[in-house]
Amino acid sequence: MPAQLIDGAAIAARTKSEVQTRVRELTNLGHRVHLVALLVGGIDAGALYAQRQGEACRAIGIDYTLHKLPATITQKELKHEIRRLNADASVTGIMMHLPLPSHLDAPRLQYEIDVVKDVEGVNPANIGYVVYGHTLIAPCTALSAVELIKSTGVRIEGAEAVVVGASQIAGKPISLLLTEQMATVTLCHIATKDLKLHTRRAEILVVAVGKPGLIQPEDVLDGAVIIDVGINRIALPDGTKKTVGDVEFDTVRHKASHITPVPGGVGPMTVAMLLRNTLRSAELHFGTTK
Ligand code: NAD
16 A cells, blocks of 8 residues: 655645744734844855745744845855844844855854854754754754654654664754654664665665665565655656655655655755744744743
């Protein structure tokens, strides 16, 4: 029987609606939620993403300011800009669009973002809090994957969870959050000797690599929950392009119990998690956490 689809778009819509309700309550108390996004240089993809992000924020009552900065900005100038926003009481959240021009050191600049205003959870202190089990703000993609697993109702505690891909933004924080939920977690990456050995025993399988077709039906345990974080643009024989994940969806869906589609799975939920993190930052900023 085909797997149940994990409808990321529908779950994201519910999450946004909850965030909107709380943003309205804060606004009624005189607290404006205000996200400032930094965009360095005129990268088209970044500008389009920022525009959509602005629309998503405003649709639920979050103020959104996009600071466009010249590609020639120096490390020192950008550091000062971040520090200025950290000190600005009217700003409740800060994020920086990547990639940055090559002369800028992105991680060092992300470290400058105030821990409480760090809506993407990229300050190492926030990752540290995740490790210690006192999560303030976790990375959005990781939260998205874990929320989608939770949405299935499958028991995470004690489950064999395998995460494929060990990036800072996705795989590593996903493995930390699943460990926090008491799963038994195996983290695989490019140097993993026998990937299939691990994926075949995964009751929960999260794939965040960026390689279409990496996971085939024979690599999957019957009844597994599968979260496909990958986003890949592939060319079809007719010359058109299509977005797919890392999991061969059409075949693997007949073995899994639950599976995320691509698009429509982790992607929309990641946007919702950014909005939820933005609310969380504001609550921490105003001291209104419930
Ligand atoms: P990355 O390139 O930073 O990391 C890729 C990871 O995969 C590395 O840890 C690497 O060791 C591992 N890897 C590479 N080849 C492998 C293989 N054959 N077997 C096992 N592990 C292998 O990538 P990233 O930034 O984490 O992104 C991964 C994918 O997730 C991309 O397709 C990206 O577009 C997508 N992504 C989606 C969202 C979302 O919201 N849906 C967010 C972030 C990233």
